[in-house]
Amino acid sequence: MIEEPYRWVEAIANRREYIEHQLAGGSPIAALNYHDGILLFTLGRERQKIFEIYDRIAMGGIGHPGDIERLRMAAIEVTSTEGFARSAQDVSLRRLANYSLSPILKAAFEQVYGPPFLSRLLFAELNRGDGPNLFLRVDYDGSIHTNGGTFSRAFENFGVISGTNASTGRMEQFLHGKALANLSLEKALRLALDAWTVGHLTLGEDPGAEMPSAEQIDKHRGEQLASTSIEAAVLERTSVLPITWRALPDADVRPLFTTDSSL
């Protein structure tokens, strides 16, 4: 039955619908530039969602933990062996996403007898020189969305993923045009929390609805902070070691949000 072209297209469409449905509840993840590098941020309570991949690459994932884990391990293996066999300079997010992850994801998605990856990944790479940082979203079907950083011309200084397209769009809309390059870590954390809140508020929304108001964001942020853990990490340009990753524990970040909630 699947052998007929129409059936195949239908099967793919069903599969897409099924995966989108599975991902729809995924808590958003925001990554954005700040003065010393890149901040990755999310709230959650189930499990870790932001990970170190290599010296200058970090990953965030939503979806099924088993699938995220397989892709995370693959990304670590690919970058580590490349870094060992050649050098750390030869490891690049562009190559990881385009040559390793995307083809595998696409193949798994379109081979309708096998299981697809139920996951949506966000990658961030800290640039070595003066060029822009690269933010990249890799979807379950292997499609890649970047901020343009590969071509030394970034259109955005951030990257986000969320459970639904509507919510992702809202987060991008919220962050778009914000001056991020010289943001202090503290301000970046607050902005990331607001972006997360916008994403979380709009998870179930219709595409036509309006942007949440500042009051709605304030209210929702307070409620969510009380019932979840903060997960944040940075890739710092100021690190003395080649490793730029540093996790920011909930206990260190939370006081920022509770002492003074206004920006």
Place this chain on the structure above:
Amino acid sequence: MEFSPIRTALAPAPEDFAGLLRNRGLYPPVPAALSPAPAVASGVPPTHATTILAFKFADGVLVAGDRRATAGNLVVYDRADKVLEIDKFSLMAIAGVPATAWEMARVLEHSFQFYRRSQLQEMSLDGKVRALSKLLRDNLGFVMQGVGVVVPIFATYDLEASTARLYFYDAMGAQFEAADFAATGSGSPAVRSVLHYENTWSARPLAKRKQEEAVLLALRALDTAAEADTATGGVDRRGRVYPIVKIVSSEGITTMPEKQLARLFRKHVA
């Protein structure tokens, strides 16, 4: 760059970086059977021509090494760095065949990072010490062939016990924790005597010494080793080549700046 996204079997263990490298043909396999060196090669005794010393002092542990690399009676290189940083708190100092030793250090460095990234926790101190032991053990085939002997020293800071730790190994991978000091390489008999004497009969044991005294002792001990051992490089003042001296403390690793070594050397050694 390619990967098989579905791990059908759980071998090698996902945290075993050396195993992963072997899987991809990037690291020599562990030989199933060991064959002794052929008769031709036995005329050239395996040497580990160098001097590495390490001892505990008031701030932590100091590791120092000369800069000479030799092949038989030839000096090949006079700026070799034999004290290698593995991670923020760990140093590996090497005596032996450079090709094997540097590769081993590289595998070790990547193993620790790989473990932390994949397992989402830092490898324990015992795990790190053991990881080097396993690399040595896996290298046994080359040792038997007489082409890849490595005898390292491993120094690290134990954050849990707030104390510096020092380990030395034999070429087959046995690990020993040193209480006060350790030395390896062809110049080590001289250095070991100096350190034993200083630790036992001088005014103050090594563990009580301050940083400057400790660095000075290291320079003097290396100079003593270079006096009798041709394979240990002394100080080349014209070329401004001084030994590598690194310190592991609760703060991490510090490399002694060349200027400071030069000043101490001029004042107190030569």
